[in-house]
Amino acid sequence: FDLTGQINGVPFDRLFLNASGVHCQSTTELDELLQDEFVGGAVTKSATLEKRAGNPAPRYYELANGSINSMGLPNNGFDYYIQYVLQFHAKPTILSVAGLSADDDIQLLNQIQDSDYQGLTELNLSCPNVIGKPQMAYDFEGTQALLQSVFSFFKKPLGVKLPPYFDLVHFDQITAILNQFPLTHVNSINSIGNGLWVDVASESVVIKPKGGFGGLGGKMVLPTALANVRALRQRLNDSIKVIGTGGVQTGADVFAHILCGAELVSIGTQLQAEGIGVYHRLTNELERIMADKGYTALADFRGKLNTI
Numbered sequence: 001f002d003l004t005g006q007i008n009g010v011p012f013d014r015l016f017l018n019a020s021g022v023h024c025q026s027t028t029e030l031d032e033l034l035q036d037e038f039v040g041g042a043v044t045k046s047a048t049l050e051k052r053a054g055n056p057a058p059r060y061y062e063l064a065n066g067s068i069n070s071m072g073l074p075n076n077g078f079d080y081y082i083q084y085v086l087q088f089h090a091k092p093t094i095l096s097v098a099g100l101s102a103d104d105d106i107q108l109l110n111q112i113q114d115s116d117y118q119g120l121t122e123l124n125l126s127c128p129n130v131i132g133k134p135q136m137a138y139d140f141e142g143t144q145a146l147l148q149s150v151f152s153f154f155k156k157p158l159g160v161k162l163p164p165y166f167d168l169v170h171f172d173q174i175t176a177i178l179n180q181f182p183l184t185h186v187n188s189i190n191s192i193g194n195g196l197w198v199d200v201a202s203e204s205v206v207i208k209p210k211g212g213f214g215g216l217g218g219k220m221v222l223p224t225a226l227a228n229v230r231a232l233r234q235r236l237n238d239s240i241k242v243i244g245t246g247g248v249q250t251g252a253d254v255f256a257h258i259l260c261g262a263e264l265v266s267i268g269t270q271l272q273a274e275g276i277g278v279y280h281r282l283t284n285e286l287e288r289i290m291a292d293k294g295y296t297a298l299a300d301f302r303g304k305l306n307t308i
């Protein structure tokens, strides 16, 4: 079976990635991903300029149908991750960066521009904005201005990680902005922001930071993830690929992401819950579905979702 994809001419011999944030904070975790035969590439935890401890625990909690997290960007700092991605790896890496402000974003990308790194970079637009404004990706003028200044100096491959949108006009608005820039890809979705889980027995929230509010992932977000992948694919220039992230538990979920137009598929919550063996299972399940349908390659059905 041909389970390949490519981003900006970078070939991925397998479609599977990790969702940034999961199994990607240390070089040990990143190595384990890149050494797994069923994984196509690895995305780093979003790097900030300085190393961060992140929020107090409990900050991640597994639910029956997904997960809730408010990690607070714990990471080993930009230098740690650029040093890693500058090493030789048999498979592609995606360096994820998240400034704590637009200025940080500019500084991070300037450091990449000035480095020898020629691989893929992903700017996490769920990063915080100025106080009183929503996260960058929900501030359309802010996103436009940020990308305008980024592309005035950044000449290397760049994609963006987006939170989910829920209004069709918002899909029109964000893609009208993104289509102005030579992006390699859009990675959709990030967690559904500011969910809340209540444990009835203890009459309490389940994570400590932000009074229990946190990003939702896993099975429960699949319909939102599929909608975002499909809506972005329908609106973005063909040159901008879509990496599908969100809600994948089974091979059928992977198949659905590809039908909606995903070039590659990331696994987050299920990787956290099941471990790296999830990729072998998902590969078997996906190939079984493809065989039953007479497909031999993802390209046979990528983006070919039927409407009724």
Ligand SMILES: CC(C)(C)CCc1c(C(=O)O)[nH]c(=O)[nH]c1=O
Residues within 6 Å of the ligand: 021, 046, 069, 070, 071, 072, 073, 074, 098, 124, 126, 127, 128, 190, 191, 215
């Ligand atoms: C939410 C931010 C802390 C601003 C960015 C990092 C991040 C986190 C995190 O580190 O809390 N969790 C997510 O599910 N997605 C993210 O993009």
